[in-house]
Amino acid sequence: MWQRLLRADDDRVTEIITGLYMSPLEFLALLGAVALVTARWLPSAVRPRVTIAAGALCALCAVVLSVVGVRWQMLPILAGAAFASPFAAAPLIRRRSGRPSWRARWWLALPGSVACVGLIMVGPVAAWAFPVPVFPEPSGRFAVGTRVMEWTDPNRPETATADPHDRRTVVVQLWYPARDFPAGARRAQYLGRTEGEARTVSDALAREAGLPGFLVDGVPRAHTHAVFDASAADGDGRFPIVLFSPGAGGVRTQNTAWAEELASNGYVVAALDHPYDSAVVVLADGRTIRSTTASTGDRDKDDELAADQTAVRAADLRFVLTQLGRMDRGEIAGPLAGRLDTGRVAATGHSMGGAAALQAARQDDRIDAVIDMDGYPHGPTSPALHRPTLALTQNITPETDPRYMPRLTEALKLNSATSYRLTIPGAAHLTFMDAPLYLPPVPSIVGSLGRTESPRVVAATTVAFLDSTLRQRSGDLDAVLSAHGDLSVYRPGNGP
The missing domain is CATH 3.40.50.1820 (Alpha/Beta hydrolase fold, catalytic domain)
Structure with missing residues (x-):
């Protein structure tokens, strides 16, 4: 039942979100991936919470998409999130283990962040180019x-x-x-x-x-x-x-x-x-x-x-x-x-x-x-x-x-x-x-x-x-x- 409901939602509710032709679930995965990459650039007070929330959102979306069927356009988004995850999680793991926290210098981290964001953005561009078609609402007085x-x-x-x-x-x-x-x-x-x-x-x-x-x-x-x-x-x-x-x-x-x-x-x-x-x-x-x-x-x-x-x-x-x-x-x-x-x-x-x-x-x-x-x-x-x-x-x-x-x-x-x-x-x-x-x-x-x-x-x-x-x-x-x-x-x- 859970799988059928999710599949119906993914099929029927493929929305035009900000013109990207992505379903709500796909859009959440996109937000999670972007947040995971950019968490490194946030103030230290909010960085751990954003990292944990973004990582959990990406993982949940990946699991659900694997159940309902993932479109190829989502693969760059999930890949970008996967590449960013070790770097985002490393400071948290070091802190939990009691070791001193360490972050790469900004000029070392910037190319990696830009590359991950670029990879992630391939997803919405591909979804816009090859969308799930959204049919225009018929204008006549009859249902069809x-x-x-x-x-x-x-x-x-x-x-x-x-x-x-x-x-x-x-x-x-x-x-x-x-x-x-x-x-x-x-x-x-x-x-x-x-x-x-x-x-x-x-x-x-x-x-x-x-x-x-x-x-x-x-x-x-x-x-x-x-x-x-x-x-x-x-x-x-x-x-x-x-x-x-x-x-x-x-x-x-x-x-x-x-x-x-x-x-x-x-x-x-x-x-x-x-x-x-x-x-x-x-x-x-x-x-x-x-x-x-x-x-x-x-x-x-x-x-x-x-x-x-x-x-x-x-x-x-x-x-x-x-x-x-x-x-x-x-x-x-x-x-x-x-x-x-x-x-x-x-x-x-x-x-x-x-x-x-x-x-x-x-x-x-x-x-x-x-x-x-x-x-x-x-x-x-x-x-x-x-x-x-x-x-x-x-x-x-x-x-x-x-x-x-x-x-x-x-x-x-x-x-x-x-x-x-x-x-x-x-x-x-x-x-x-x-x-x-x-x-x-x-x-x-x-x-x-x-x-x-x-x-x-x-x-x-x-x-x-x-x-x-x-x-x-x-x-x-x-x-x-x-x-x-x-x-x-x-x-x-x-x-x-």
Whole structure:
């Protein structure tokens, strides 16, 4: 019980203390370590008490952290305290033994103290650079529930395996408007149904990005604002559906902050894992399917592979929409029977997922709107789109693929409905997912909008577009979108 309570506190109460993204326990360890090093410089009357108190605090924090799980960012802090301990304790031991007290001259002690403090300060800097993500509070009027399903399409072979009897299976996570729940309700694990799944996914995403897994070991510790399998919000109304496909190597949970914001505003978000394409997919029976896609180094071959993957993803989106219709009719168990509005549907996606959303909308008349989050339009540009479309793009630089904007513009100009292209200053490719919440704020990686502004801008623009297209709410959509960046509007027959 004691361990479970401590673990819940460490996971759920990871606070932003003085902007360092450290839990209260970690912050106490930091204070104890600093006090232990600086005790040598205090007046002799208080030095023994501070040394004993700081040493005891460091030891207690080290023991508790070893029980609940220590992040790598804490190791420099604990190491600095360990190096300082013998020097801090030596005068006390000599005094207790009756020997004369002795301290090194200040000019001898100063380099050691500075070195220990420098080592200790590596900890909070690392915790700030690679934090346990703190998800923004959803701004809508609904609480948020979430549910994970696994569906197999009996009519579609799995083309990634040689087994002729293997059928395409996808894992889908819903975020939906929920009935209010107690403040102490257990919040959903980030990245997975369990912490084990979350760690598997986190390690796979790190490998996909070429990072050592330990750098992001705080990510699977995070919990979100949603509650698993919460009851749907009260009322008889139906909620519009937003399908979401992640980027190449991405996973269903990569846009959790965005999904929770949409759900709090009355939408049901259905995000997919695409087996053999997503970095890793953990099935309900415990099997783990890892990505088998890889670049060939040949642009033409890679374009062909990307088009094929996009087609599979588009089929996945259409299949999930069919399954959601069955769920609404009560043919599939779940909290949303009779609450899903399959007559108001948007297909959305990030990167390759955005291309899949465009393709799905071309193929399926049930889809009413499209949002492409910085996705190159792989695959054919015909037949023409006939759906309102919002394309969000990163800031265009000389390093951007020169084919990207012409290809995207062509797709939008061929649309028989109004299309919007919004280029967001300061945005990078990873701005459009949860990455700014847990990666270092390096502009070339996650953009320069910051950890708070990045999810806010992406959510604000997409909610405004969905409210206008799926709910026909009046308002100046052009003005709302243009407030966040460089907007081009493509109206049928008029161009930009």
